[in-house]
Amino acid sequence: MTGPMYYKGVYHLFYQYNPDGATFGHDQMVWAHSVSYDLINWIHLNNALVPSEPYDINSCFSGSATILPGEKPVMLYTGITDNRHQVQSLATPKNLSDPFLREWVKHPQNPVMIPPSGVEVNNFRDPSTAWLGKDGKWRVIMGAQNGDQGKLILYQSEDFINWKEGPNPFFATDNTGVCECPDFFPVSIHGRNGVDTSVQNPSVRHVTKTSYLTRQRDYYFLGKYVDDQDLFIPDTYFTGTSLDLRFDYGRFYASKTFFDPQKDRRILWGWVKEADTKQDDIDKGWAGLQTIPRQVWLDESGKKLIQWPIEEVEKRRGEHISINGEKLVSGSRIEVSGITASQADVEVIFEVPELESAELIESDRIDPQLLCSKEYALTSGVIGPFVTREGLLCGTILKKGHMELSLHPKLKTISLRVLIDHSIIESFGDEGRVCITSRVYPSLAIGKDAHLFVFNNGTQSISVSKLNAWSMKKAQINDEQTLK
Incomplete structure (x- = not known):
């Protein structure tokens, strides 16, 4: 994911692409476009950035888009030089009147940033979206590494061309390795509306996000941004345990947000990696995809972020089935028939009469992702047990620090929304407070042979208070050349 943005009525998605193969290539990665x-139906254009100069001849790696005053988009991206160093370069649209921004021009002063002292030359990458400070200077943060310490380094510029390293360390974590694909953005303290990346006032808090390459996970930190010192003070520091906040506890990496001015919202995308073999990817001719775009905002508690599929997803809903008030005794299941289970949107509320009797799994002792990744792992419990396989949702795990259940004044309930799209399952628990993205590669449950069930593997009876499920229509994916 590189440089998502909204420009002249059009949403733009740039992404890493290997034109010579189905898997990641270290020498010829380009920016596809x-x-x-509507963020659902897409038109493929020609590649936006391709290796061509000494400063990016060995790949155009990730970066970000920023909209400058006067509605002028610019791109900062990482180039791999002829001597394998990582440097940052600038690109601008050739024709601002073209809403599709089909052609991009590399700046004659590239590269505009080179690895500073104390940073490994091959681990200095992925500039963030820039924000404008109260002093009129632009800021970006860069992912970097020094030994096993991961760093986010802040740079300043008055003209977006000449950049200088900031006076203070911005963010660092020990024993993590390189920080990739950093993101930094404000979230409103009141309400769900997003705000522009440059907003700095008492009505917002700030989020710093980093992707740790060694862990293949995205972590985020809520905190305070001291703008006159360019310091980010997180509420909590990285612990390396499951207490750390994450956007998603599944196969979700290298995420990126952008502010959508059309609907005043902040949108998050993540890269969903494959869970099969490299040869499988080569055989099918592609690997990896993006999640459904998610709107993100601050929970009322102020302690975590909430994510929810953008409203446009609901326009793809087709056949509908509902179930209300069905009791599920221990070991029972109900088939949700009448929809296409291989592409579905499911919203369900479970009523649990004695929720307080459910055991809590201590966050600092058990990692839910590791638990759910073990083939046929078994976790017994009152609301369980959960039989799991890699790629399948690990049921509802009650965990301190991760799932704060919304309780009805009289009835105790657990909510879940699941988006199913063949090999991808995106699950949103407790109204988006906990998210898990999974991959599953069925050999028999394909198309019309896929079935959807609601089940209870716990020792306690529960009820399906309300369930709504829809078949989902396919998105339209076209190549611009075929539309002419």
Whole structure:
């Protein structure tokens, strides 16, 4: 994911692409480019950035888009030089009147940033979206590494061309390795509306996000941004345990947000990696995809972020089935028939009469992702047990620090929304407070042979208070050349 943005009525998605193969290539990665009017249906365009100069001849790696005053988009991206160093370069649209921004021009002063002292030359990458400070200077943060310490380094510029390293360390974590794909953005303290990346006032808090390459996970930190010192003070520091906040506890990495001015919202995308073999990817001719775009905002508690599929997803809903008030005794299941289970949107509320009797799994002792990744792992419990396989949702895990259940004044309930799209399952627990993205590669449950069930493997009876499920229509994915 590189440089998502909204420009002249069009959403833009740039992404890492290997034109010579199905898997990641270290020598010829380019910026592919697609556009959309609704974030659901997409048109593929020609590649936006390709290796061509000494400063990016060995790949155009990730970066970000920023909209400068006067509605002028610019791109900062990482180039791999002829001597394998990582440097940052600038690109601008050739024709601002083209809403599709089909052509991009590399700046003659590239590279505009080179690895500073104390940073490994091959681990200095992925500039963030820039924000404008109260002093009129632009800021970006860079992912970096020094030994086993991961760093986020802040740079300043008055003209977006000449950049200088900031006076203070911005963010660092020990024993993590390189920080990739950093993101930094404000979230409103009141309400769900997003705000522009440059907003700095008492009505917002700030989020710093980093992707740790060695862990293949995205972590985020809520905190305070001291703008006159360019310091970020997180509420909590990285612990390396499951107490750390994450956007998603599944196969989700290298995420990116952008502010959507059309609907005043902040949108998050993540890279969903494959869970099969490299040869499988080569055989099918592609690997990896993006999640459904998610709107993100601050929970009322102020302690975590909430994510929810963008509203446009609901326009793809087709056949509908509902179940209300069905009791599920221990070991029972109900088939949700009448919809296409291989592409579905499911919202369900479970009523649990004695929720307080459910055991809590201590966050600092058990990692839910590791638990759910073990083939046929078994976790017994009152609301369980959960039989799991890699790629399948690990049921509802009650964990201190991760799932704060919304309780009805009289009835105790657990909510879940699941988006199913063949090999991808995106699950949103407790109204988006906990998210898990999974991959599953069925050999028999394909198309019309896929079935959807609601089940209870716990020792306690529960009820399906309300369930709504819809078949989902396919998105339209076209190549611009075929539309002419």
